[in-house]
Amino acid sequence: MSETEPGGPKVVTAAVIVIGNELLSGRTRDKNLHYLAGRLTELGVRLQEARVIPDVEDVIVATVNQLRARFDYVFTSGGIGPTHDDITADAIAKAFGVGIDYHPEALKILGAQYQPGEFNQARKRMARIPLGGVLVANPVSRAPGFRLENVYVFAGVPAILRAMFEGIRHELVGGTPVMSRTISSAVPEGRMARGLEDLQGRYAEVEMGSYPYYRMGAFGTSIVLRSVDRDQLDAAARDLKQLIRDLGQEPVEGEAA
Numbered sequence: 001m002s003e004t005e006p007g008g009p010k011v012v013t014a015a016v017i018v019i020g021n022e023l024l025s026g027r028t029r030d031k032n033l034h035y036l037a038g039r040l041t042e043l044g045v046r047l048q049e050a051r052v053i054p055d056v057e058d059v060i061v062a063t064v065n066q067l068r069a070r071f072d073y074v075f076t077s078g079g080i081g082p083t084h085d086d087i088t089a090d091a092i093a094k095a096f097g098v099g100i101d102y103h104p105e106a107l108k109i110l111g112a113q114y115q116p117g118e119f120n121q122a123r124k125r126m127a128r129i130p131l132g133g134v135l136v137a138n139p140v141s142r143a144p145g146f147r148l149e150n151v152y153v154f155a156g157v158p159a160i161l162r163a164m165f166e167g168i169r170h171e172l173v174g175g176t177p178v179m180s181r182t183i184s185s186a187v188p189e190g191r192m193a194r195g196l197e198d199l200q201g202r203y204a205e206v207e208m209g210s211y212p213y214y215r216m217g218a219f220g221t222s223i224v225l226r227s228v229d230r231d232q233l234d235a236a237a238r239d240l241k242q243l244i245r246d247l248g249q250e251p252v253e254g255e256a257a
Contacts, residue, residue, distance in 0.1 A: 001072055009176030009228040014040055015049040015067040019060060019078040019088055020156060023052050031158045032077045039165060044174025045073060055079055060091035068095075068151050073172065075165075078156030080145060082122040088153060089146075093130035096148055103129035106144050113142050137167045176228045181237045184222040184252045185244045188212070192221060195243045203236040205229050 001013070016036050022028040030052070037047045048071065053059050060079075068074045079088030093100040106127035111119050126143040129135065136145035136152065140160045145153050152168060154161045185192075189212040200208050206227040213220050223240060227233040241251040 012045045012175035013048045013071045014045045014073040015071045017063055017076040018052045019076055021054050024054055032161050043172055044177045055085050055087055057087055057091045061095045064095040074151045077154050077161050080155055082125050089128055092153055098131045100128050100130045102127050109142055136164050139163050178226050178228055179233055180226040182222055182224050182254055183240050185249045186220045187244055187247045187249045188219040189221045199239055203232055205232045206236040
């Protein structure tokens with residue numbers, strides 16, 4: 001959960017649970033995790049764990065209960081549609097130990113979308129919300145998501161998830177933003193490993209990630225520096241660029257081409 005060191009940064013954390021057999025089978029490619037990770041970072045919320053799990057009630061219940069106890073926010077995607085395999089809402093209710101029923105406002109929202117006689121039982125399933133749940137608006141297809149305590153439940157369709165998230169982002173209280181800089185060069189990862197290790201030892205407050213690449217028949221490396229301390233970040237970037245020059249190449253700020 002969120003922590004604040006005396007005189008230090010406030011850390012607010014999150015986890016994402018991506019739910020769906022179709023993701024695990026490879027039939028569907030997930031786009032939501034990338035989006036959520038980027039938006040949460042912008043808001044000062046650190047995404048620290050992500051899991052892809054099947055449409056199995058006991059797995060959903062166990063995963064939600066584990067993560068909601070460990071992180072400030074938990075976001076789920078998938079499994080809140082009208083078909084029999086959309087079991088996320090029931091699983092969330094079970095995880096919290098509450099009942100589930102048709103939400104009057106959700107019924108009203110959905111009922112207005114259909115012609116008389118078209119609002120059948122399958123479509124009404126999308127109005128079933130765990131007791132105590134707060135609706136999350138869906139301006140795209142109208143079927144709402146919901147929030148229960150620190151768990152936000154979104155649809156799996158990327159356009160809908162994005163609209164839902166943008167509608168609740170003002171509710172999220174972030175911590176100290178993490179800044180980043182990316183420095184790339186034609187130095188292979190193995191040649192700079194020792195120097196990078198020494199650099200990390202000098203700048204303990206700066207997270208350093210090394211990402212090798214292969215372009216046009218040659219190897220190179222992108223180093224991503226991340227920190228909440230601007231001065232430390234800038235100093236580490238300056239010394240990293242000098243390390244690259246000492247190895248005979250010119251550093252380039254930004255992603256590798």
